[in-house]
Amino acid sequence: MAAALALRGRQLGKNVLVVTVDPAKRLASALQLDLSGVEERLVPMAEGASAAAASSGKLHAAVIDSKKVFDGFILRHSTDPDLMKRLAKNRLYDQLSTTLSGSQEFTALERLLQASEAGYDLIILDTPPTQHAIDFLSAPERIRGLFQDGITKWFMNPEAQAGFFGQGLVSSILGRGTKAALKSLEVLTGARFIEELIDFFQSMQAIQKKLRERTEAVNTLLKSQSSVFVLVTSFDVAKLKEAQHLNMHLKQFGYRLGACVLNRAFPESLPSDEQMSRADEIPSALRTTLEKLRAYHAEVRRDHEARFKQFDLFERDLKDRETGRAISVLRVPEYRQDLAGLADLEELAKFLATADEGGLK
Amino acid sequence: MADLAGFALRPYVFVSGKGGVGKSLVAAALASGTAESGRKTLLVETGERSYFQDFLELPVVDHTPRPSGLGFDIALWSGESCLREYVLHLLKLERLYKIFFENKVMKALVNVAPGLGEIAILGKITSGIRRVGPPITYDTIVVDMPATGHALAVFRTPKGMADAIQIGPIAQHSGEIDRLLRDPMTSALVAVTLLEELPIVETEEFVGQVHREFAMPVCVVGNRKLEVPLEVSELEALATATASASADANELGRYAHGLAGQLKSQANMIELLRAAIGKAAIGETAASEALLVPRYLAKSPREMIDATKEALRVLWTRS
Secondary structure, eight states, rough: OHEEEEEEEETTTEEEEEEEEEEEHHHHHHHHOOTTTOOOOOOOOOOOOOOOTOOOOEEEEOOHHHHHHHHHHHHHOOOOTHHHHHHHHOOHHHHTTTTTTTTHHHHHHHHHHHHHTTTTEEEEEOOOOSHHHHHHHHHHHHHHTTTOOOHHHHHHOOTHHHHHHHHHHHHHHHHHHHHHHHHHHHHHHOOOHHHHHHHHHHHHHGHHHHHHHHHHHHHHHSSSOOOOOEEESSSHHHHHHHHHHHHHHHHHHHHOOOEEEEEEEEEEEOOOOOHHHTTTTTGGHHHHHHHHHHHHHHHHHHHHOOOOOOOOHHHTBBTTTTTTTEEEEEEEEOOOOOSSHHHHHHHHHHHHHHHSSSSSS | OGGGTTTTTTEEEEEEEEEESHHHHHHHHHHHHHHHEEEEEEEEEEEESSSHHHHHHOOOOSSSSSESSSSEEEEEEEEEHHHHHHHHHOOOOHHHHHHHHHHHHHHHHHHTTTTHHHHHHHHHHTTHTTTTTOOOOSSEEEEOOOOHHHHHHHHHHHOOOOOOOOHHHHHHHHHHHHHHOOOOOEEEEEEEEESHHHHHHHHHHHHHHHHHHHHEEEEEEHHHHHHHSHHHHHHHHHHHHHHTTTTHHHHHHHHHHHHHHHHHHHHHHHHHHHHHHTTTTTTTTTSSEEEEOOOOOOHHHHHHHHHHHHHHGGGGGGO
16 A cells, blocks of 8 residues: 555655565565665656656655664764674664564654655655554654663663672662662563663663654654654454544544545445346346346445445544544555556556545645 | 364464454454364463454453453453563562562663563463463463564564573573474464465465474465355356446446456465465475465354354364
8 A cells, every 4th residue: 555655646746755664575566676685766667657657756665674774873873983893792782673672663763764854755654564553653752761861871880780780889870669670670581681781771872862863853753744644444343443543542642644545445346236136138047147146246235335334433533633624534445456566556546546535635 | 184183272373464364353263163172262462452352342351361252261461461460470579560660761671672572472371381470271372463574573582582691581481482482282373364466475485484483383374265156157157148238237247257357366366375385385294275264244253253163173173
């Protein structure tokens, strides 16, 4: 869906960047590009693209390499030339910058911020496959929380390596509660874990301020008028409730939901009951076959009506945070063929444009 | 399909798949099926928010296992809730535990301390066999895992942690958890996909990776198989008969033609899925065939779970 939205941007003649952290390389395969090991790549026009589409629009695609973005961040913002070398040896850094807790989210948002400074008209960020979008949005805050002054202070004292929980300077700046808590952490995790943790925090100290600035900048950007969230959800009642929940959270934290896309909401073509009943020309030999098809069609219709009822209720609750205007809900058909390749995506992009009544402009 | 018989009669069955392929439904059907076969079963959701609470219309789903009304118990385990329980168990003292968790900085630390949450959840899941923490009495725990990429990261955490820390309780626990993940008699993966090209390709990569890295037995489930009570030839005959008819009847013919096209492309996708399973080289251990679950029309969640159980029955039937 991110790729289709990006293509729509290009169709409108914009200079577009679509960014993904999806480790499954879905974006790359949808756009039929090899995105491995490159910063970003120009997406070619599909063969037979209309002249209008080929006008002035440009589309770049990029896959985020979490480790690279993290390393780059540190290299750029550190005043200490040896920091990277030290971090390279720290095993916790290795984990933080690659697979774990919030690192993908953090690097995705850092990449977004970089891109926003690079002069694109439109940047589409395909969010990481977090279970819930809220985890994604709170990731920078969580990482920032980790590097608050209060926390890093614990780890500032070089003596800490030797006797972290001893009577040294460190303990004098810690409240009794925190000392007890850290002691518990040591019991739980072992001294080696704490050692790595201390080393990690001491190293990260150098870029603490920058980290804070960047997360604040990301937050400002996400809450500004230039950012809008598009929620893509499937045709499933429980998923809808999740979407409602997300919408509530977005409002609460001051983000703006621009549109909701219901993917695979209806079959590409489903005749009306009326159309199904007119079949006078069909030879009598095919009567039984026809009845079977009608019965099947009726079942499909019932299924859709029941679900659409749920969706109507859902739609009524979606309102823009400022204007109170209803948020457009785009119902995307279930395409007969699996969407693959640029030409198909261009079609989907055009569909999005016609289905939308202004929410995505 | 004899090699799939009893596949889910293991202590830990992890269910994953690309986002939106219906892995939760498959997980619920598995849990219900293993429970029916006489094993005490727990279905675990991971994360902060329950999907099944809405799906099954349950009053509450949280850290404490509760009956689902479908024969199995259900619980929602997050990194924080598992860590909390573990800390309380280890520190014994409620006072210390309170200090630990009510300390603001400690909270921030636990939130991001790399891998701690993942270890806590896997640790809780495997705590029965490892005899750590509060006793767990389930014969089978079915885990509704995060989507493929994230699931792989979770599986990798124990080894990463054990390698990084090497000594101390965390290292020891991580090593034990990792061994259980790599024990084919203990852990198995059910990978769910749609019968479409991109999800199939992704599934092939995912199961190949998990199988190579963890020697974990893998079973692939193809979900939402379109079932039309007509043959392709019948549909084509209707389409041909209406080709020169009025606009409305023509619409009917186009519908029939469309369905025929969908069925044909689906048959190709099923072939592709079988080939993918073969290519991922997981055939020798467990599944050489994919199980197929139909796409349901106008069915309630419980009806869908029951119907899915029928499609997956071999997994808890002993050969």
